[in-house]
Each structure stands twice: as C-alpha cells, then as structure tokens.
Amino acid sequence: MTAGEPSPWVREGERTLVSTKVLDLTSVRYRQPGAGAVKEFVVIHAPDWVNVVAVTPGGSIILVRQFRFGSNALSLEVPGGMIEEGEDPVAAGMRELEEETGYGGGKVSLLGKVRPNPAIQDNWCHFVLVEGAVPTGPMDWDEDEDIEVSMAPAAQVLGWARSGAITHSLSVAALLLFGGSRRV
Amino acid sequence: MTAGEPSPWVREGERTLVSTKVLDLTSVRYRQPGAGAVKEFVVIHAPDWVNVVAVTPGGSIILVRQFRFGSNALSLEVPGGMIEEGEDPVAAGMRELEEETGYGGGKVSLLGKVRPNPAIQDNWCHFVLVEGAVPTGPMDWDEDEDIEVSMAPAAQVLGWARSGAITHSLSVAALLLFGGSRRV
Secondary structure (H helix, E strand, O other): OOOOOOOOOOEEEEEEEOOOOOOEEEEEEEOOOOOEEEEOOOOOOOOEEEEEEEOOOHHHHHEEEEEEEEOOEEEEEEEEEEEOOOOHHHHHHHHHHHHHOEEEOEEEEEEEEEEOOOEEEEEEEEEEEEOOOEOOOOOOOOOOOOOEEEEEHHHHHHHHHOOOOOOEEEHHHHHHHHHHHHHH | OOOOOOOOOOEEEEEEEOOOOOOOEEEEEEEOOOOEEEEEEEEEOOOEEEEEEEEOOOOOEEEEEEEEEEEOEEEEOOOOOEEOOOOOOHHHHHHHHHHHHHOOOEEEEEEEEEEEEOEOOOOOEEEEEEEEEEOOOOOOOOOOOOEEEEEEEEEHHHHHHHHHOOOOOHHHHHHHHHHHOOOO
16 A cells, blocks of 8 residues: 555657557657656557437337457447547437437436546547437448347346446446436 | 348458557458458457456455556556466456455455457456455555555445546446445
C-alpha cells in the first residue's frame, strides 16, 4: 500500500505507429513522476464509441447479432458504433440504432459512460438509453455489415448478460447498468 | 432484419503490423461469405486478461488505484492483469491479486468471462471471485507500477461502478456481475 495517491506521469508527446480506419496505434512518451526517465507506452487512439440500450414500448430490448472480425465469431450485442467527429453521443446513439436496426424515436437519455480500457486506449464508450423505441425507417448498414435484429424481454436479456450468452464487455456493462437502474 | 442468422466470414490468414510487449496489431484476411472477396481487418491480438473481485471477511472489496497510460489519468479499478501462457485464469487472478495488493487466500471461483472487444480484439477477460481475502504477504509490483490499495464496503463499491466513479469497463462489468449474483 502506498503512503498516498500515485503520482501521475507527464505526457510529453506521441508518434503514430500504424493508422487504420478504426484506430491508430501510437507510442506515447511519458516522463516518470519526479522528473524521472522518459519511457514509451503503446496507446490505441480511437474515436469515442456509443452503445445503445433500446427498449420497446412492450419492454423488450433490441439486440443485434453479427459476425465479429476480432473474435472470428458471431456476437449478440446491443446496437452501437463509432461517434463521428463533433457528434453528440445521444445523437450518435440514435443514428446507430436507426442505421443498424431501423428502430428509433422514444425518450433518449445518457445511461453512463466507461473507459473501454484506460490502460491501453484513450477513448470513452457512452451508453445511451432509448425508452419506447419503435420502427422508424429502413436500415442503413455500413459496407461489410450483415446484422440480425431481434428483441427479447428485458429480464431475459439481462439474464443473457449475466450468464455469458452475451459476451461483449461493453454490451454487458451497458445492460447491467440499465438493469441496476431499473432493478430488472 | 435479415431472414436469418448472418453467415460467418472465413479467416484465411494474418500478418503482424506491429508487435509490442502487451499486444500485437495484426491485419487478418477474411473471405466474404459465399466465396466472395477477400478483405483485411485490423485485429488486436492480446493474451487473455483477468480481473479479480476480492472480498474481505468483513465484506469489503479490494481496489487498486494507479496511473493509466491510455487515459493519461489515475483510475480506480479491481486488481487484474495479463494471464501468462498456459496459466489457469483462477491461478492468474490469485497471482495478480497477491502481486498488486498483498491479499490472497479465501475461496476462489470464476465469476464469468467477457470479450473485451470482439470487433477488434481476439482475447477474453476472465472474472475471478475471491471470497474471504486476507493479507498474505508483500506486494510485488511490475516495473512502472505504483498502486494505491484500498477497500470499501461492497455496496459502496457497487455504487461507484454504477455512478461512474469507477470507469474501467472491465472493472464495471466484473463488479456489476458480482453485484447481480449477490443482489448487492
């Protein structure tokens, strides 16, 4: 146990190692507390993300199932995606919900936000709650997206988040935050 | 809404773009379903991780606070780290708990596991529950680690996970899974 709070390092600069469409891999130079040595740490620079817990008037949560290239497997998740430059998290959540599922409308609010991984990433993931989501229009998938849209009663979806049937950590966190706020 | 379940792509190979101590950035070649085109997707290859919810005999949860190089900020989290090659997740959780906090012992079980990010990562994060954790020995920090160890009653820590005082998504998911299992 330290005597007190750890001292922050001082960020001195960064260089981009690889730049891709979804993230940049950077090496960030930090100086050790107390004017110590300078060391480099790998940091994934990515735009903020948004995940959406969308509940229908009947109390079901809208889910998407799609092939994921990281896990090389199908994954059942809440809708979500990248927030565009300057875009409001709530607006981004509604956009992603509408594009991925064709649902929208309802009462929209922020449920919370998390750091996907503060050890190696610099971004946030915002959780948006949509209450009373209804079909609003056609879906509009990105290239390479093929999405199965489904819904199930909130208690059942919370059970999937708790049992491991839903594995994406950000979907799990969003759903459990929603469940805690509603005692589902 | 698709007629049915999305078809998986076929993984055909990969190349490493950058290799670092904590992760490799790779480009993975996938063939589109139905013998379609081959496209490349960025995937972060990392070892599996472990996060530990350790509860003392008095019902407090053990927390660590440290500077994080991704977020450039101090972060309050549950203990955790990388699982070594061939290491059992439960053993890794106990090792990380002991190294980071000097606590150990108790009854150990798996609380669950999540994909940190199946869209762009290929690894799992296992959640280990330690019930009845007690001081067992000296801490053994990695180079560059400076950790403040603390503890607080479970209900208070769950409140921090729900309110945003704890931001790391994997800590939030682990704590809310624990809270749901105990109705804390």
